Amino acid sequence: MTQKIRVGMVGITPNRGFSSIAHMPALLALPDFEVVAVCTTRQESADAAAKHYGVPLAFADPIKLAQHPDVDMVTVCVSVPGHLDPVMAAIDAGKHVYCEWPLGRNTAEATRMYEAAELKGVRHAVGLQGRVSPAINFIRDLIADGYVGKPLAVTWFVNAANWGATIDRTYQTVFANGANLLTIPGGHNLDALCYCLGEFRELSALAVRQRDHITLEGTGELVPMDVPDQLVVAGIVGDGVVVSAQVRGGMTRGNEFLCEIHGTEGDLTLSATMRTSTQRQELTIQGAQKPGTPLADLPIPDKYRWVPAGTPTGSPYNVAQLYAKFAVAIRESKPMHPGFDDAIARHKMLDMIMQASSTGQKQVR
Numbered sequence: 001m002t003q004k005i006r007v008g009m010v011g012i013t014p015n016r017g018f019s020s021i022a023h024m025p026a027l028l029a030l031p032d033f034e035v036v037a038v039c040t041t042r043q044e045s046a047d048a049a050a051k052h053y054g055v056p057l058a059f060a061d062p063i064k065l066a067q068h069p070d071v072d073m074v075t076v077c078v079s080v081p082g083h084l085d086p087v088m089a090a091i092d093a094g095k096h097v098y099c100e101w102p103l104g105r106n107t108a109e110a111t112r113m114y115e116a117a118e119l120k121g122v123r124h125a126v127g128l129q130g131r132v133s134p135a136i137n138f139i140r141d142l143i144a145d146g147y148v149g150k151p152l153a154v155t156w157f158v159n160a161a162n163w164g165a166t167i168d169r170t171y172q173t174v175f176a177n178g179a180n181l182l183t184i185p186g187g188h189n190l191d192a193l194c195y196c197l198g199e200f201r202e203l204s205a206l207a208v209r210q211r212d213h214i215t216l217e218g219t220g221e222l223v224p225m226d227v228p229d230q231l232v233v234a235g236i237v238g239d240g241v242v243v244s245a246q247v248r249g250g251m252t253r254g255n256e257f258l259c260e261i262h263g264t265e266g267d268l269t270l271s272a273t274m275r276t277s278t279q280r281q282e283l284t285i286q287g288a289q290k291p292g293t294p295l296a297d298l299p300i301p302d303k304y305r306w307v308p309a310g311t312p313t314g315s316p317y318n319v320a321q322l323y324a325k326f327a328v329a330i331r332e333s334k335p336m337h338p339g340f341d342d343a344i345a346r347h348k349m350l351d352m353i354m355q356a357s358s359t360g361q362k363q364v365r
Contacts, residue, residue, distance in 0.1 A: 005330060008037035008071040008095075010062045010086040011078035013045060014052040018100070018315070019077035022280070024053060026320035027075075029311040032327035039065045039086075062086035066093035073330070076100065079171055080179035084109050091116045096330050098323070100127040102187060103343035105178030110347045114340035125326045125336045126343040128279070130192030132321035134304035135283035139261070139268060140196040142298075147287060148263025151238070155260045156193050156245040158278055160185040163229040164250010168217045173225040180227035182207055182350060186247050188279045190233065191338075191346050193245065193259075198238025200349060202364045206232045207357040233353060257283070265289055268298075280315045 007027060012019040027033045037057035040046040050058035059065040066074055066089040074090035076083055076099040083099055090097040097117065103126050104110040117124040130136050143151055162172060163181040171177045172184075194200065207228040214225045229249035237243050256272035266289035274281040286295040306324040311317055322338075329336035352363045 002032075002331070004034040005032055005096075005327060006034050006036045006070055006072045007075055008039065008057070008059075008065045008068070008073070009035060009075045009077060010039045010065065011076065011082075012038045012049050012053075013040060014049055017077070019075075022315040022319045023075060023077055025312045025316035026323055029308060029316070029320055030323055030327070031308070032331075033323060036070050037065050037068060063089040063093075066090045066095055071095060073097065079169070079177075080183075081105055081171060081177045084113065087113050088116060091120050091122055094120060094122060096123040096326075098125040098127070098326060099340075101191075101343065101346075102178050102183045103340060103347065105176065107344065107347040107351055109178075110340065110344050114344055117340055123326070123330050123333075123336050124340045125322060125329070126338050126340055127319070127322065128188065128191045128338040128342065128346070129318035129322055130188055130279040131195050131338045131342075132306075132325060133192070133279060133283065133318050134300045134321070135270060135285055136192050136196065137304045138298070138300050139270060139285060142268060142287070143196060143261065143263075147266055147289070148261055148268055149265025151197060151241045151261060151263045153242045153262045154193065154197060154237075154244070155258075156189060156243065157255060157258045158185055158189045158247050159251045159254070159256050159275075160247050160249045161252070161275075162249065163214070163225075163227065164252075166215045166217045166250075167223075167225075170216060170223055173214060173223055173227060175227045181247055181249050182228050182231055182353065185277065186231050186353075187346055187350060188277065189247065189257075190245060190349065191342075192278065193243065194237060194346075194349070197241050197243075197261075199345070200235045200237050200243075200352065200365065201240075202362055203233055203235030203352060203356055204362045205234070205353040205356040206230070207354055208232075231353075267295065269295060274314065276314070279318055282313065282317070 038049045039059040043060040046058035073096040208230040231247040233245045259270040261268040268287045285298045307320045356363045
């Protein structure tokens with residue numbers, strides 16, 4: 001039997017946060033992995049998490065977790081401002097590392113992590129789970145195989161529940177922290193779009209803040225905010241496909257997510273099945289080719305599912321897909337995609353968007 005990849009998780013508490021609702025269920029569903037260590041900011045909470053999940057090792061210091069000989073790989077699930085130190089600790093210890101998206105607070109941090117990982121020779125993965133979504137990969141192949149003919153235009157819309165009337169985490173109201181509407185729903189969705197159709201060759205953008213303050217959920221406190229709560233990007237990707245993309249902050253009704261792809265020979269649509277983030281749900285695909293033919297469901301072939309039957313649906317599913325792909329990269333000593341290099345490309349695209357918005361000038365690669 002192949003030895004399991006032993007995982008240390010930085011940032012895990014019982015029944016709260018993305019690590020507990022997505023990463024832990026995903027890892028428990030996969031035969032390639034075993035969670036052997038957890039780390040939080042306090043030893044008491046680390047001990048409680050280890051006891052809750054039946055994990056043998058508990059740490060309050062990510063450096064000690066990374067250096068432990070029983071840990072082969074480190075997963076970093078803390079908030080974005082805290083990514084750099086545990087990622088660098090894992091790399092310094094020669095351990096493979098999976099870090100949630102956004103990789104860093106900015107492009108410079110992401111570049112530092114990538115260069116360190118490459119120099120050390122460890123495998124690295126970033127949590128851009130849209131790239132491992134069965135629906136996104138099926139759409140990508142349909143386009144490449146000519147289902148729509150030559151792609152002409154794409155409309156991409158997504159709702160972002162935060163950054164509306166209320167917010168649940170104050171660090172997401174500060175632009176310098178790198179965790180906001182632009183980087184999180186904007187980054188995830190635009191990455192999936194570019195994965196399917198190619199990178200932006202040119203773009204214009206509006207990253208707009210319509211509220212200077214926002215109410216903190218639970219306390220009712222009014223806190224200052226300097227991050228966008230609305231995003232519009234128009235541009236050209238790949239071989240000349242015209243894109244119109246919008247992320248709306250705080251909307252609670254209407255469509256959660258919708259993508260329409262129009263080509264010379266047909267059309268494809270992607271739509272939400274749940275009120276949650278695009279990369280955290282199963283998506284419905286419809287298509288039509290002959291003129292006058294209505295859109296019809298296109299079932300996703302099983303070959304796009306890389307995880308065992310019974311893997312939990314919703315938030316854990318695409319995380320499990322990414323881990324399954326990462327296991328292959330680790331075992332075969334091959335580059336992982338999405339990796340830190342993919343994260344840098346996305347950070348640079350976000351920089352282009354902010355430059356276009358702040359200057360009012362079209363940005364060209």
